[in-house]
Amino acid sequence: xxxxxxxxxxxxxxxxxxxxxxxxxxxxxxxxxxxxxxxxxxxxxxxxxxxxxxxxxxxxxxxxxxxxxxxxxxxxxxxxxxxxxxxxxxxxxxxxxxxxxxxxxxxxxxxxxxxxxxxxxxxxxxxxxxxxxxxxxxxxxxxxxxxxxxxxxxxxxx
Amino acid sequence: xxxxxxxxxxxxxxxxxxxxxxxxxxxxxxxxxxxxxxxxxxxxxxxxxxxxxxxxxxxxxxxxxxxxxxxxxxxxxxxxxxx
Numbered sequence: 001x002x003x004x005x006x007x008x009x010x011x012x013x014x015x016x017x018x019x020x021x022x023x024x025x026x027x028x029x030x031x032x033x034x035x036x037x038x039x040x041x042x043x044x045x046x047x048x049x050x051x052x053x054x055x056x057x058x059x060x061x062x063x064x065x066x067x068x069x070x071x072x073x074x075x076x077x078x079x080x081x082x083x084x085x086x087x088x089x090x091x092x093x094x095x096x097x098x099x100x101x102x103x104x105x106x107x108x109x110x111x112x113x114x115x116x117x118x119x120x121x122x123x124x125x126x127x128x129x130x131x132x133x134x135x136x137x138x139x140x141x142x143x144x145x146x147x148x149x150x151x152x153x154x155x156x157x158x
Numbered sequence: 159x160x161x162x163x164x165x166x167x168x169x170x171x172x173x174x175x176x177x178x179x180x181x182x183x184x185x186x187x188x189x190x191x192x193x194x195x196x197x198x199x200x201x202x203x204x205x206x207x208x209x210x211x212x213x214x215x216x217x218x219x220x221x222x223x224x225x226x227x228x229x230x231x232x233x234x235x236x237x238x239x240x241x
Binding site: 053054062115120121126138139 | 163165214219233235237238239240
């Protein structure tokens with residue numbers, strides 16, 4: 001069975017997941033996927049290890065809620081959110097959002113919407129370990145909140 | 159009883175991830191925050207007035223004025239940074 005929400009420590013394979021997302025849907029004409037990866041530098045410091053904490057139970061609920069909202073807003077045939085937790089290193093994949101629809105506009109916008117809400121509504125927290133062993137929690141970015149707000153405005157004007 | 163959970167920086171700095179609180183006339187999340195910040199030190203610094211605290215009640219995002227009842231699961235955490 002294809003699980004559309006997955007929170008896992010294991011890595012994922014984009015080709016495999018997109019293939020599974022499309023399986024059984026002959027009406028799909030567009031798939032948009034986004035992969036978030038770990039940068040080696042953040043806020044002017046080298047990052048050796050990135051640790052992802054989450055709120056088990058609420059995480060899955062929040063992600064499913066975001067996915068449902070995207071499906072209500074655009075005609076999507078299928079969608080998938082995979083988010084990794086635990087310890088990661090630079091260049092590792094952290095998150096995958098893939099959205100399939102008949103036409104490209106819905107897939108592009110649906111994937112963008114899911115990522116913007118995931119950034120501000122899903123209970124994940126990043127902690128960085130620098131090369132000298134010191135650790136620091138990553139601060140939320142104001143730009144992420146602004147990115148989410150543009151969807152709220154678009155919805156009010158609709 | 160009320161189950162209260164703390165995550166990420168809050169969990170580390172408060173030195174606890176979870177506790178049970180007797181329902182002492184808590185009508186809303188605000189009352190719980192006030193009660194906890196009266197413990198002083200880190201509790202006041204992290205959960206006191208004007209602090210950036212995100213809230214969940216029964217695993218849904220909530221606000222300070224969200225009502226609560228016995229048996230609820232309340233969580234406090236810093237702004238989320240996933241993705």
